[in-house]
Amino acid sequence: MLAARMHRLLLAATVLTAMAAPGASAAGLTVGFSQIGSESGWRAAETSVTKSEAQKRGVTLKIADAQQKQENQIKAIRSFVAQGVDAIFLAPVVATGWDAVLREAREAKIPVVLLDRDIDPSGKDLTLTAVTSDSVHEGKVAGEWLAKTVGSKPCNVVELQGTVGASVATNRKKGFEQAITGTPTIKIVRSQTGDFTRSKGKEVMESFIKAEGGGKAICAVYAHNDDMMVGAIQAMKEAGLKPGRDILTVSIDGVPDIFKAMMAGDANATVELTPNMAGPAFDAVIAYKTKGTVPPKWIQTESKLFTAADNPQAVYDSKKGLGY
Amino acid sequence: MQAPSRRLPALRLPRRGAPQLLAFAAILLVDWLVSPQFFDLRMQGGRLFGSLIDVFNRGAPVALLSIGMVLVVATRGIDLSVGAVMAIAGAVAASLADTHALPVVLAASLGAGILCGAWNGFLVAVLGIQPIIATLILMVAGRGIAQLLTEGRIVTFSAPGLAAVSNGAVVGLPAPVVLTVVVLAVTVLVVRGTALGLLIEATGANARASALAGVSTRTTTLAVYVWSGFCAALAGLVTTADILGADANNAGLWLELDAILAVVIAGTSLMGGRFSVPLAVLGAFIIQAMNTGILLSGYPPELNLLVKAVVVLAVLLVQSPRLAGLSLLVRRRTA
Numbered sequence: 001m002l003a004a005r006m007h008r009l010l011l012a013a014t015v016l017t018a019m020a021a022p023g024a025s026a027a028g029l030t031v032g033f034s035q036i037g038s039e040s041g042w043r044a045a046e047t048s049v050t051k052s053e054a055q056k057r058g059v060t061l062k063i064a065d066a067q068q069k070q071e072n073q074i075k076a077i078r079s080f081v082a083q084g085v086d087a088i089f090l091a092p093v094v095a096t097g098w099d100a101v102l103r104e105a106r107e108a109k110i111p112v113v114l115l116d117r118d119i120d121p122s123g124k125d126l127t128l129t130a131v132t133s134d135s136v137h138e139g140k141v142a143g144e145w146l147a148k149t150v151g152s153k154p155c156n157v158v159e160l161q162g163t164v165g166a167s168v169a170t171n172r173k174k175g176f177e178q179a180i181t182g183t184p185t186i187k188i189v190r191s192q193t194g195d196f197t198r199s200k201g202k203e204v205m206e207s208f209i210k211a212e213g214g215g216k217a218i219c220a221v222y223a224h225n226d227d228m229m230v231g232a233i234q235a236m237k238e239a240g241l242k243p244g245r246d247i248l249t250v251s252i253d254g255v256p257d258i259f260k261a262m263m264a265g266d267a268n269a270t271v272e273l274t275p276n277m278a279g280p281a282f283d284a285v286i287a288y289k290t291k292g293t294v295p296p297k298w299i300q301t302e303s304k305l306f307t308a309a310d311n312p313q314a315v316y317d318s319k320k321g322l323g324y
Numbered sequence: 325m326q327a328p329s330r331r332l333p334a335l336r337l338p339r340r341g342a343p344q345l346l347a348f349a350a351i352l353l354v355d356w357l358v359s360p361q362f363f364d365l366r367m368q369g370g371r372l373f374g375s376l377i378d379v380f381n382r383g384a385p386v387a388l389l390s391i392g393m394v395l396v397v398a399t400r401g402i403d404l405s406v407g408a409v410m411a412i413a414g415a416v417a418a419s420l421a422d423t424h425a426l427p428v429v430l431a432a433s434l435g436a437g438i439l440c441g442a443w444n445g446f447l448v449a450v451l452g453i454q455p456i457i458a459t460l461i462l463m464v465a466g467r468g469i470a471q472l473l474t475e476g477r478i479v480t481f482s483a484p485g486l487a488a489v490s491n492g493a494v495v496g497l498p499a500p501v502v503l504t505v506v507v508l509a510v511t512v513l514v515v516r517g518t519a520l521g522l523l524i525e526a527t528g529a530n531a532r533a534s535a536l537a538g539v540s541t542r543t544t545t546l547a548v549y550v551w552s553g554f555c556a557a558l559a560g561l562v563t564t565a566d567i568l569g570a571d572a573n574n575a576g577l578w579l580e581l582d583a584i585l586a587v588v589i590a591g592t593s594l595m596g597g598r599f600s601v602p603l604a605v606l607g608a609f610i611i612q613a614m615n616t617g618i619l620l621s622g623y624p625p626e627l628n629l630l631v632k633a634v635v636v637l638a639v640l641l642v643q644s645p646r647l648a649g650l651s652l653l654v655r656r657r658t659a
Contacts, residue, residue, distance in 0.1 A: 038476045039573065164625050193625035197574040198478070198567040203382055207619035210375045211359055227478070231567055238491065240368050257480065324477060 032080030044323030139175025201228025383612030392552030400596030408466025410576030413560030418570035441553020528596025
């Protein structure tokens with residue numbers, strides 16, 4: 001009993017000294033991360049990448065899973081403030097209602113970095129920076145790939161949208177449309193929502209195939225996420241079509257299964273939504289803490305395009321263990 | 325006494341199903357108008373291929389759910405957990421598919437569904453908890469259980485045996501359609517071939533009076549929830565086999581509402597009593613015919629739910645007895 005308590009005291013003392021050291025090196029940093037939850041494979045991957053990125057830099061990471069509830073996140077931030085961490089990462093479950101708790105963090109002089117999602121402008125001054133992907137840009141990268149690939153050939157595109165009203169779906173649609181406006185030969189002939197799911201993606205693609213003369217008139221499929229594309233690929237195969245050859249595919253997210261499809265020649269391209277939001281965030285915090293460099297208000301992550309030429313096998317192997 | 329009471333339902337049946345059949349025909353007609361190739365059929369990979377087949381194939385999961393749901397509703401109950409049970413059954417099947425033999429996979433998955441149904445039945449029939457709350461527990465917790473089983477990922481498999489539950493064919497018909505027809509036939513045979521249907525209706529119409537009259541309402545209630553769980557597990561197998569993976573977050577999401585809608589379209593009162601299993605299945609296909617039509621139409625997806633709401637309203641209005649009385653009144657006035 002006593003030994004354990006002594007040990008804990010000693011531990012606390014070391015932590016305190018580490019924090020008190022002036023010009024703390026990256027190795028001594030402690031970061032609290034309030035994660036939304038694990039509602040999707042991508043988020044599970046984000047959590048595991050955050051852990052490995054912290055380890056890489058010798059940062060001590062404390063993760064609090066909010067289970068989709070803002071009050072849990074606010075509680076977590078308060079406890080991080082009480083523990084006196086060096087920085088707080090927040091993946092906000094909603095955009096509003098953060099001002100009060102962020103002000104508490106600011107009073108404690110603890111910088112807050114937003115990961116993957118943004119908050120309302122009123123709270124922006126209270127955060128150090130936000131590391132997010134630009135979903136309009138993602139759509140644009142997908143559209144540019146298609147425009148480059150088909151060249152001047154006429155191309156009828158069918159689009160599998162995300163959930164109606166979701167900002168990601170709206171933005172990915174907008175970006176794609178912007179990218180193909182310069183190429184009048186590319187036309188979106190059909191667009192329906194597949195709710196970001198495999199089974200709806202498959203069902204919607206089945207109807208597209210029937211409505212477009214058995215799929216002969218379709219030149220490419222654009223899906224707002226890879227899961228819908230995985231479903232669409234099945235629908236095309238069951239209809240006797242050859243996805244990836246007869247019909248081009250381009251989608252967004254970069255989940256492991258789309259790389260598997262790419263290896264089989266069923267998928268052509270995907271735009272990665274990187275699960276590594278924490279890497280740039282750690283770098284920003286370390287630079288801020290050690291050199292006092294104030295990062296820009298928004299750090300945009302790279303939306304990288306992957307095709308069969310990018311060794312999908314290697315990407316698949318690197319991703320499959322992340323929890324997607 | 326015996327003879328007329330036996331003949332009466334047979335006489336009534338076509339008239340009872342008329343609004344539903346009419347609605348189904350009308351929706352198919354509209355589907356054909358928005359998409360002229362709607363009734364085109366061809367063989368593709370050993371099974372029939374066409375939009376009409378899609379209606380039955382895609383409608384199969386909700387049709388299976390509605391077979392269980394209509395019996396539950398007839399006892400004045402409701403089963404909100406069927407969507408979550410689908411997710412559980414799918415998660416169990418997909419996790420085992422690549423490492424175990426098909427019979428083991430099917431038994432485990434269907435067993436999980438029966439267990440879920442028995443849990444619901446226990447809460448309702450033995451503990452006397454109100455059905456909407458009793459099944460809400462599993463609706464919420466069940467999806468969590470499924471997510472635990474899959475660890476939040478989409479668990480994929482490649483075993484051809486389980487895949488055949490969805491992409492297989494029997495005499496050219498997709499396996500899910502055949503499965504639905506078989507389950508429908510078995511259910512009708514059991515509930516109408518025996519007195520079970522009557523007992524279910526008696527339980528729903530007046531549980532207390534039925535119990536006093538010697539009907540074992542507790543066993544009857546338990547049985548219908550178990551059957552609903554079993555049907556939900558079958559539906560879960562179909563959707564899992566369809567995408568070759570278990571998507572615990574989305575499998576069967578909100579399908580309990582479609583199943584309840586199918587039951588209501590079938591003219592079954594949510595207050596229990598008289599029910600028709602074939603009409604519930606027809607109700608499920610009415611919903612799917614509408615969904616497929618919307619997908620084929622090329623309208624912007626923002627209109628999907630609106631179109632669906634208007635059509636459902638129209639179908640229910642056709643059945644409304646008050647409205648029928650009203651139209652009769654109007655006709656009499658104008659005459």
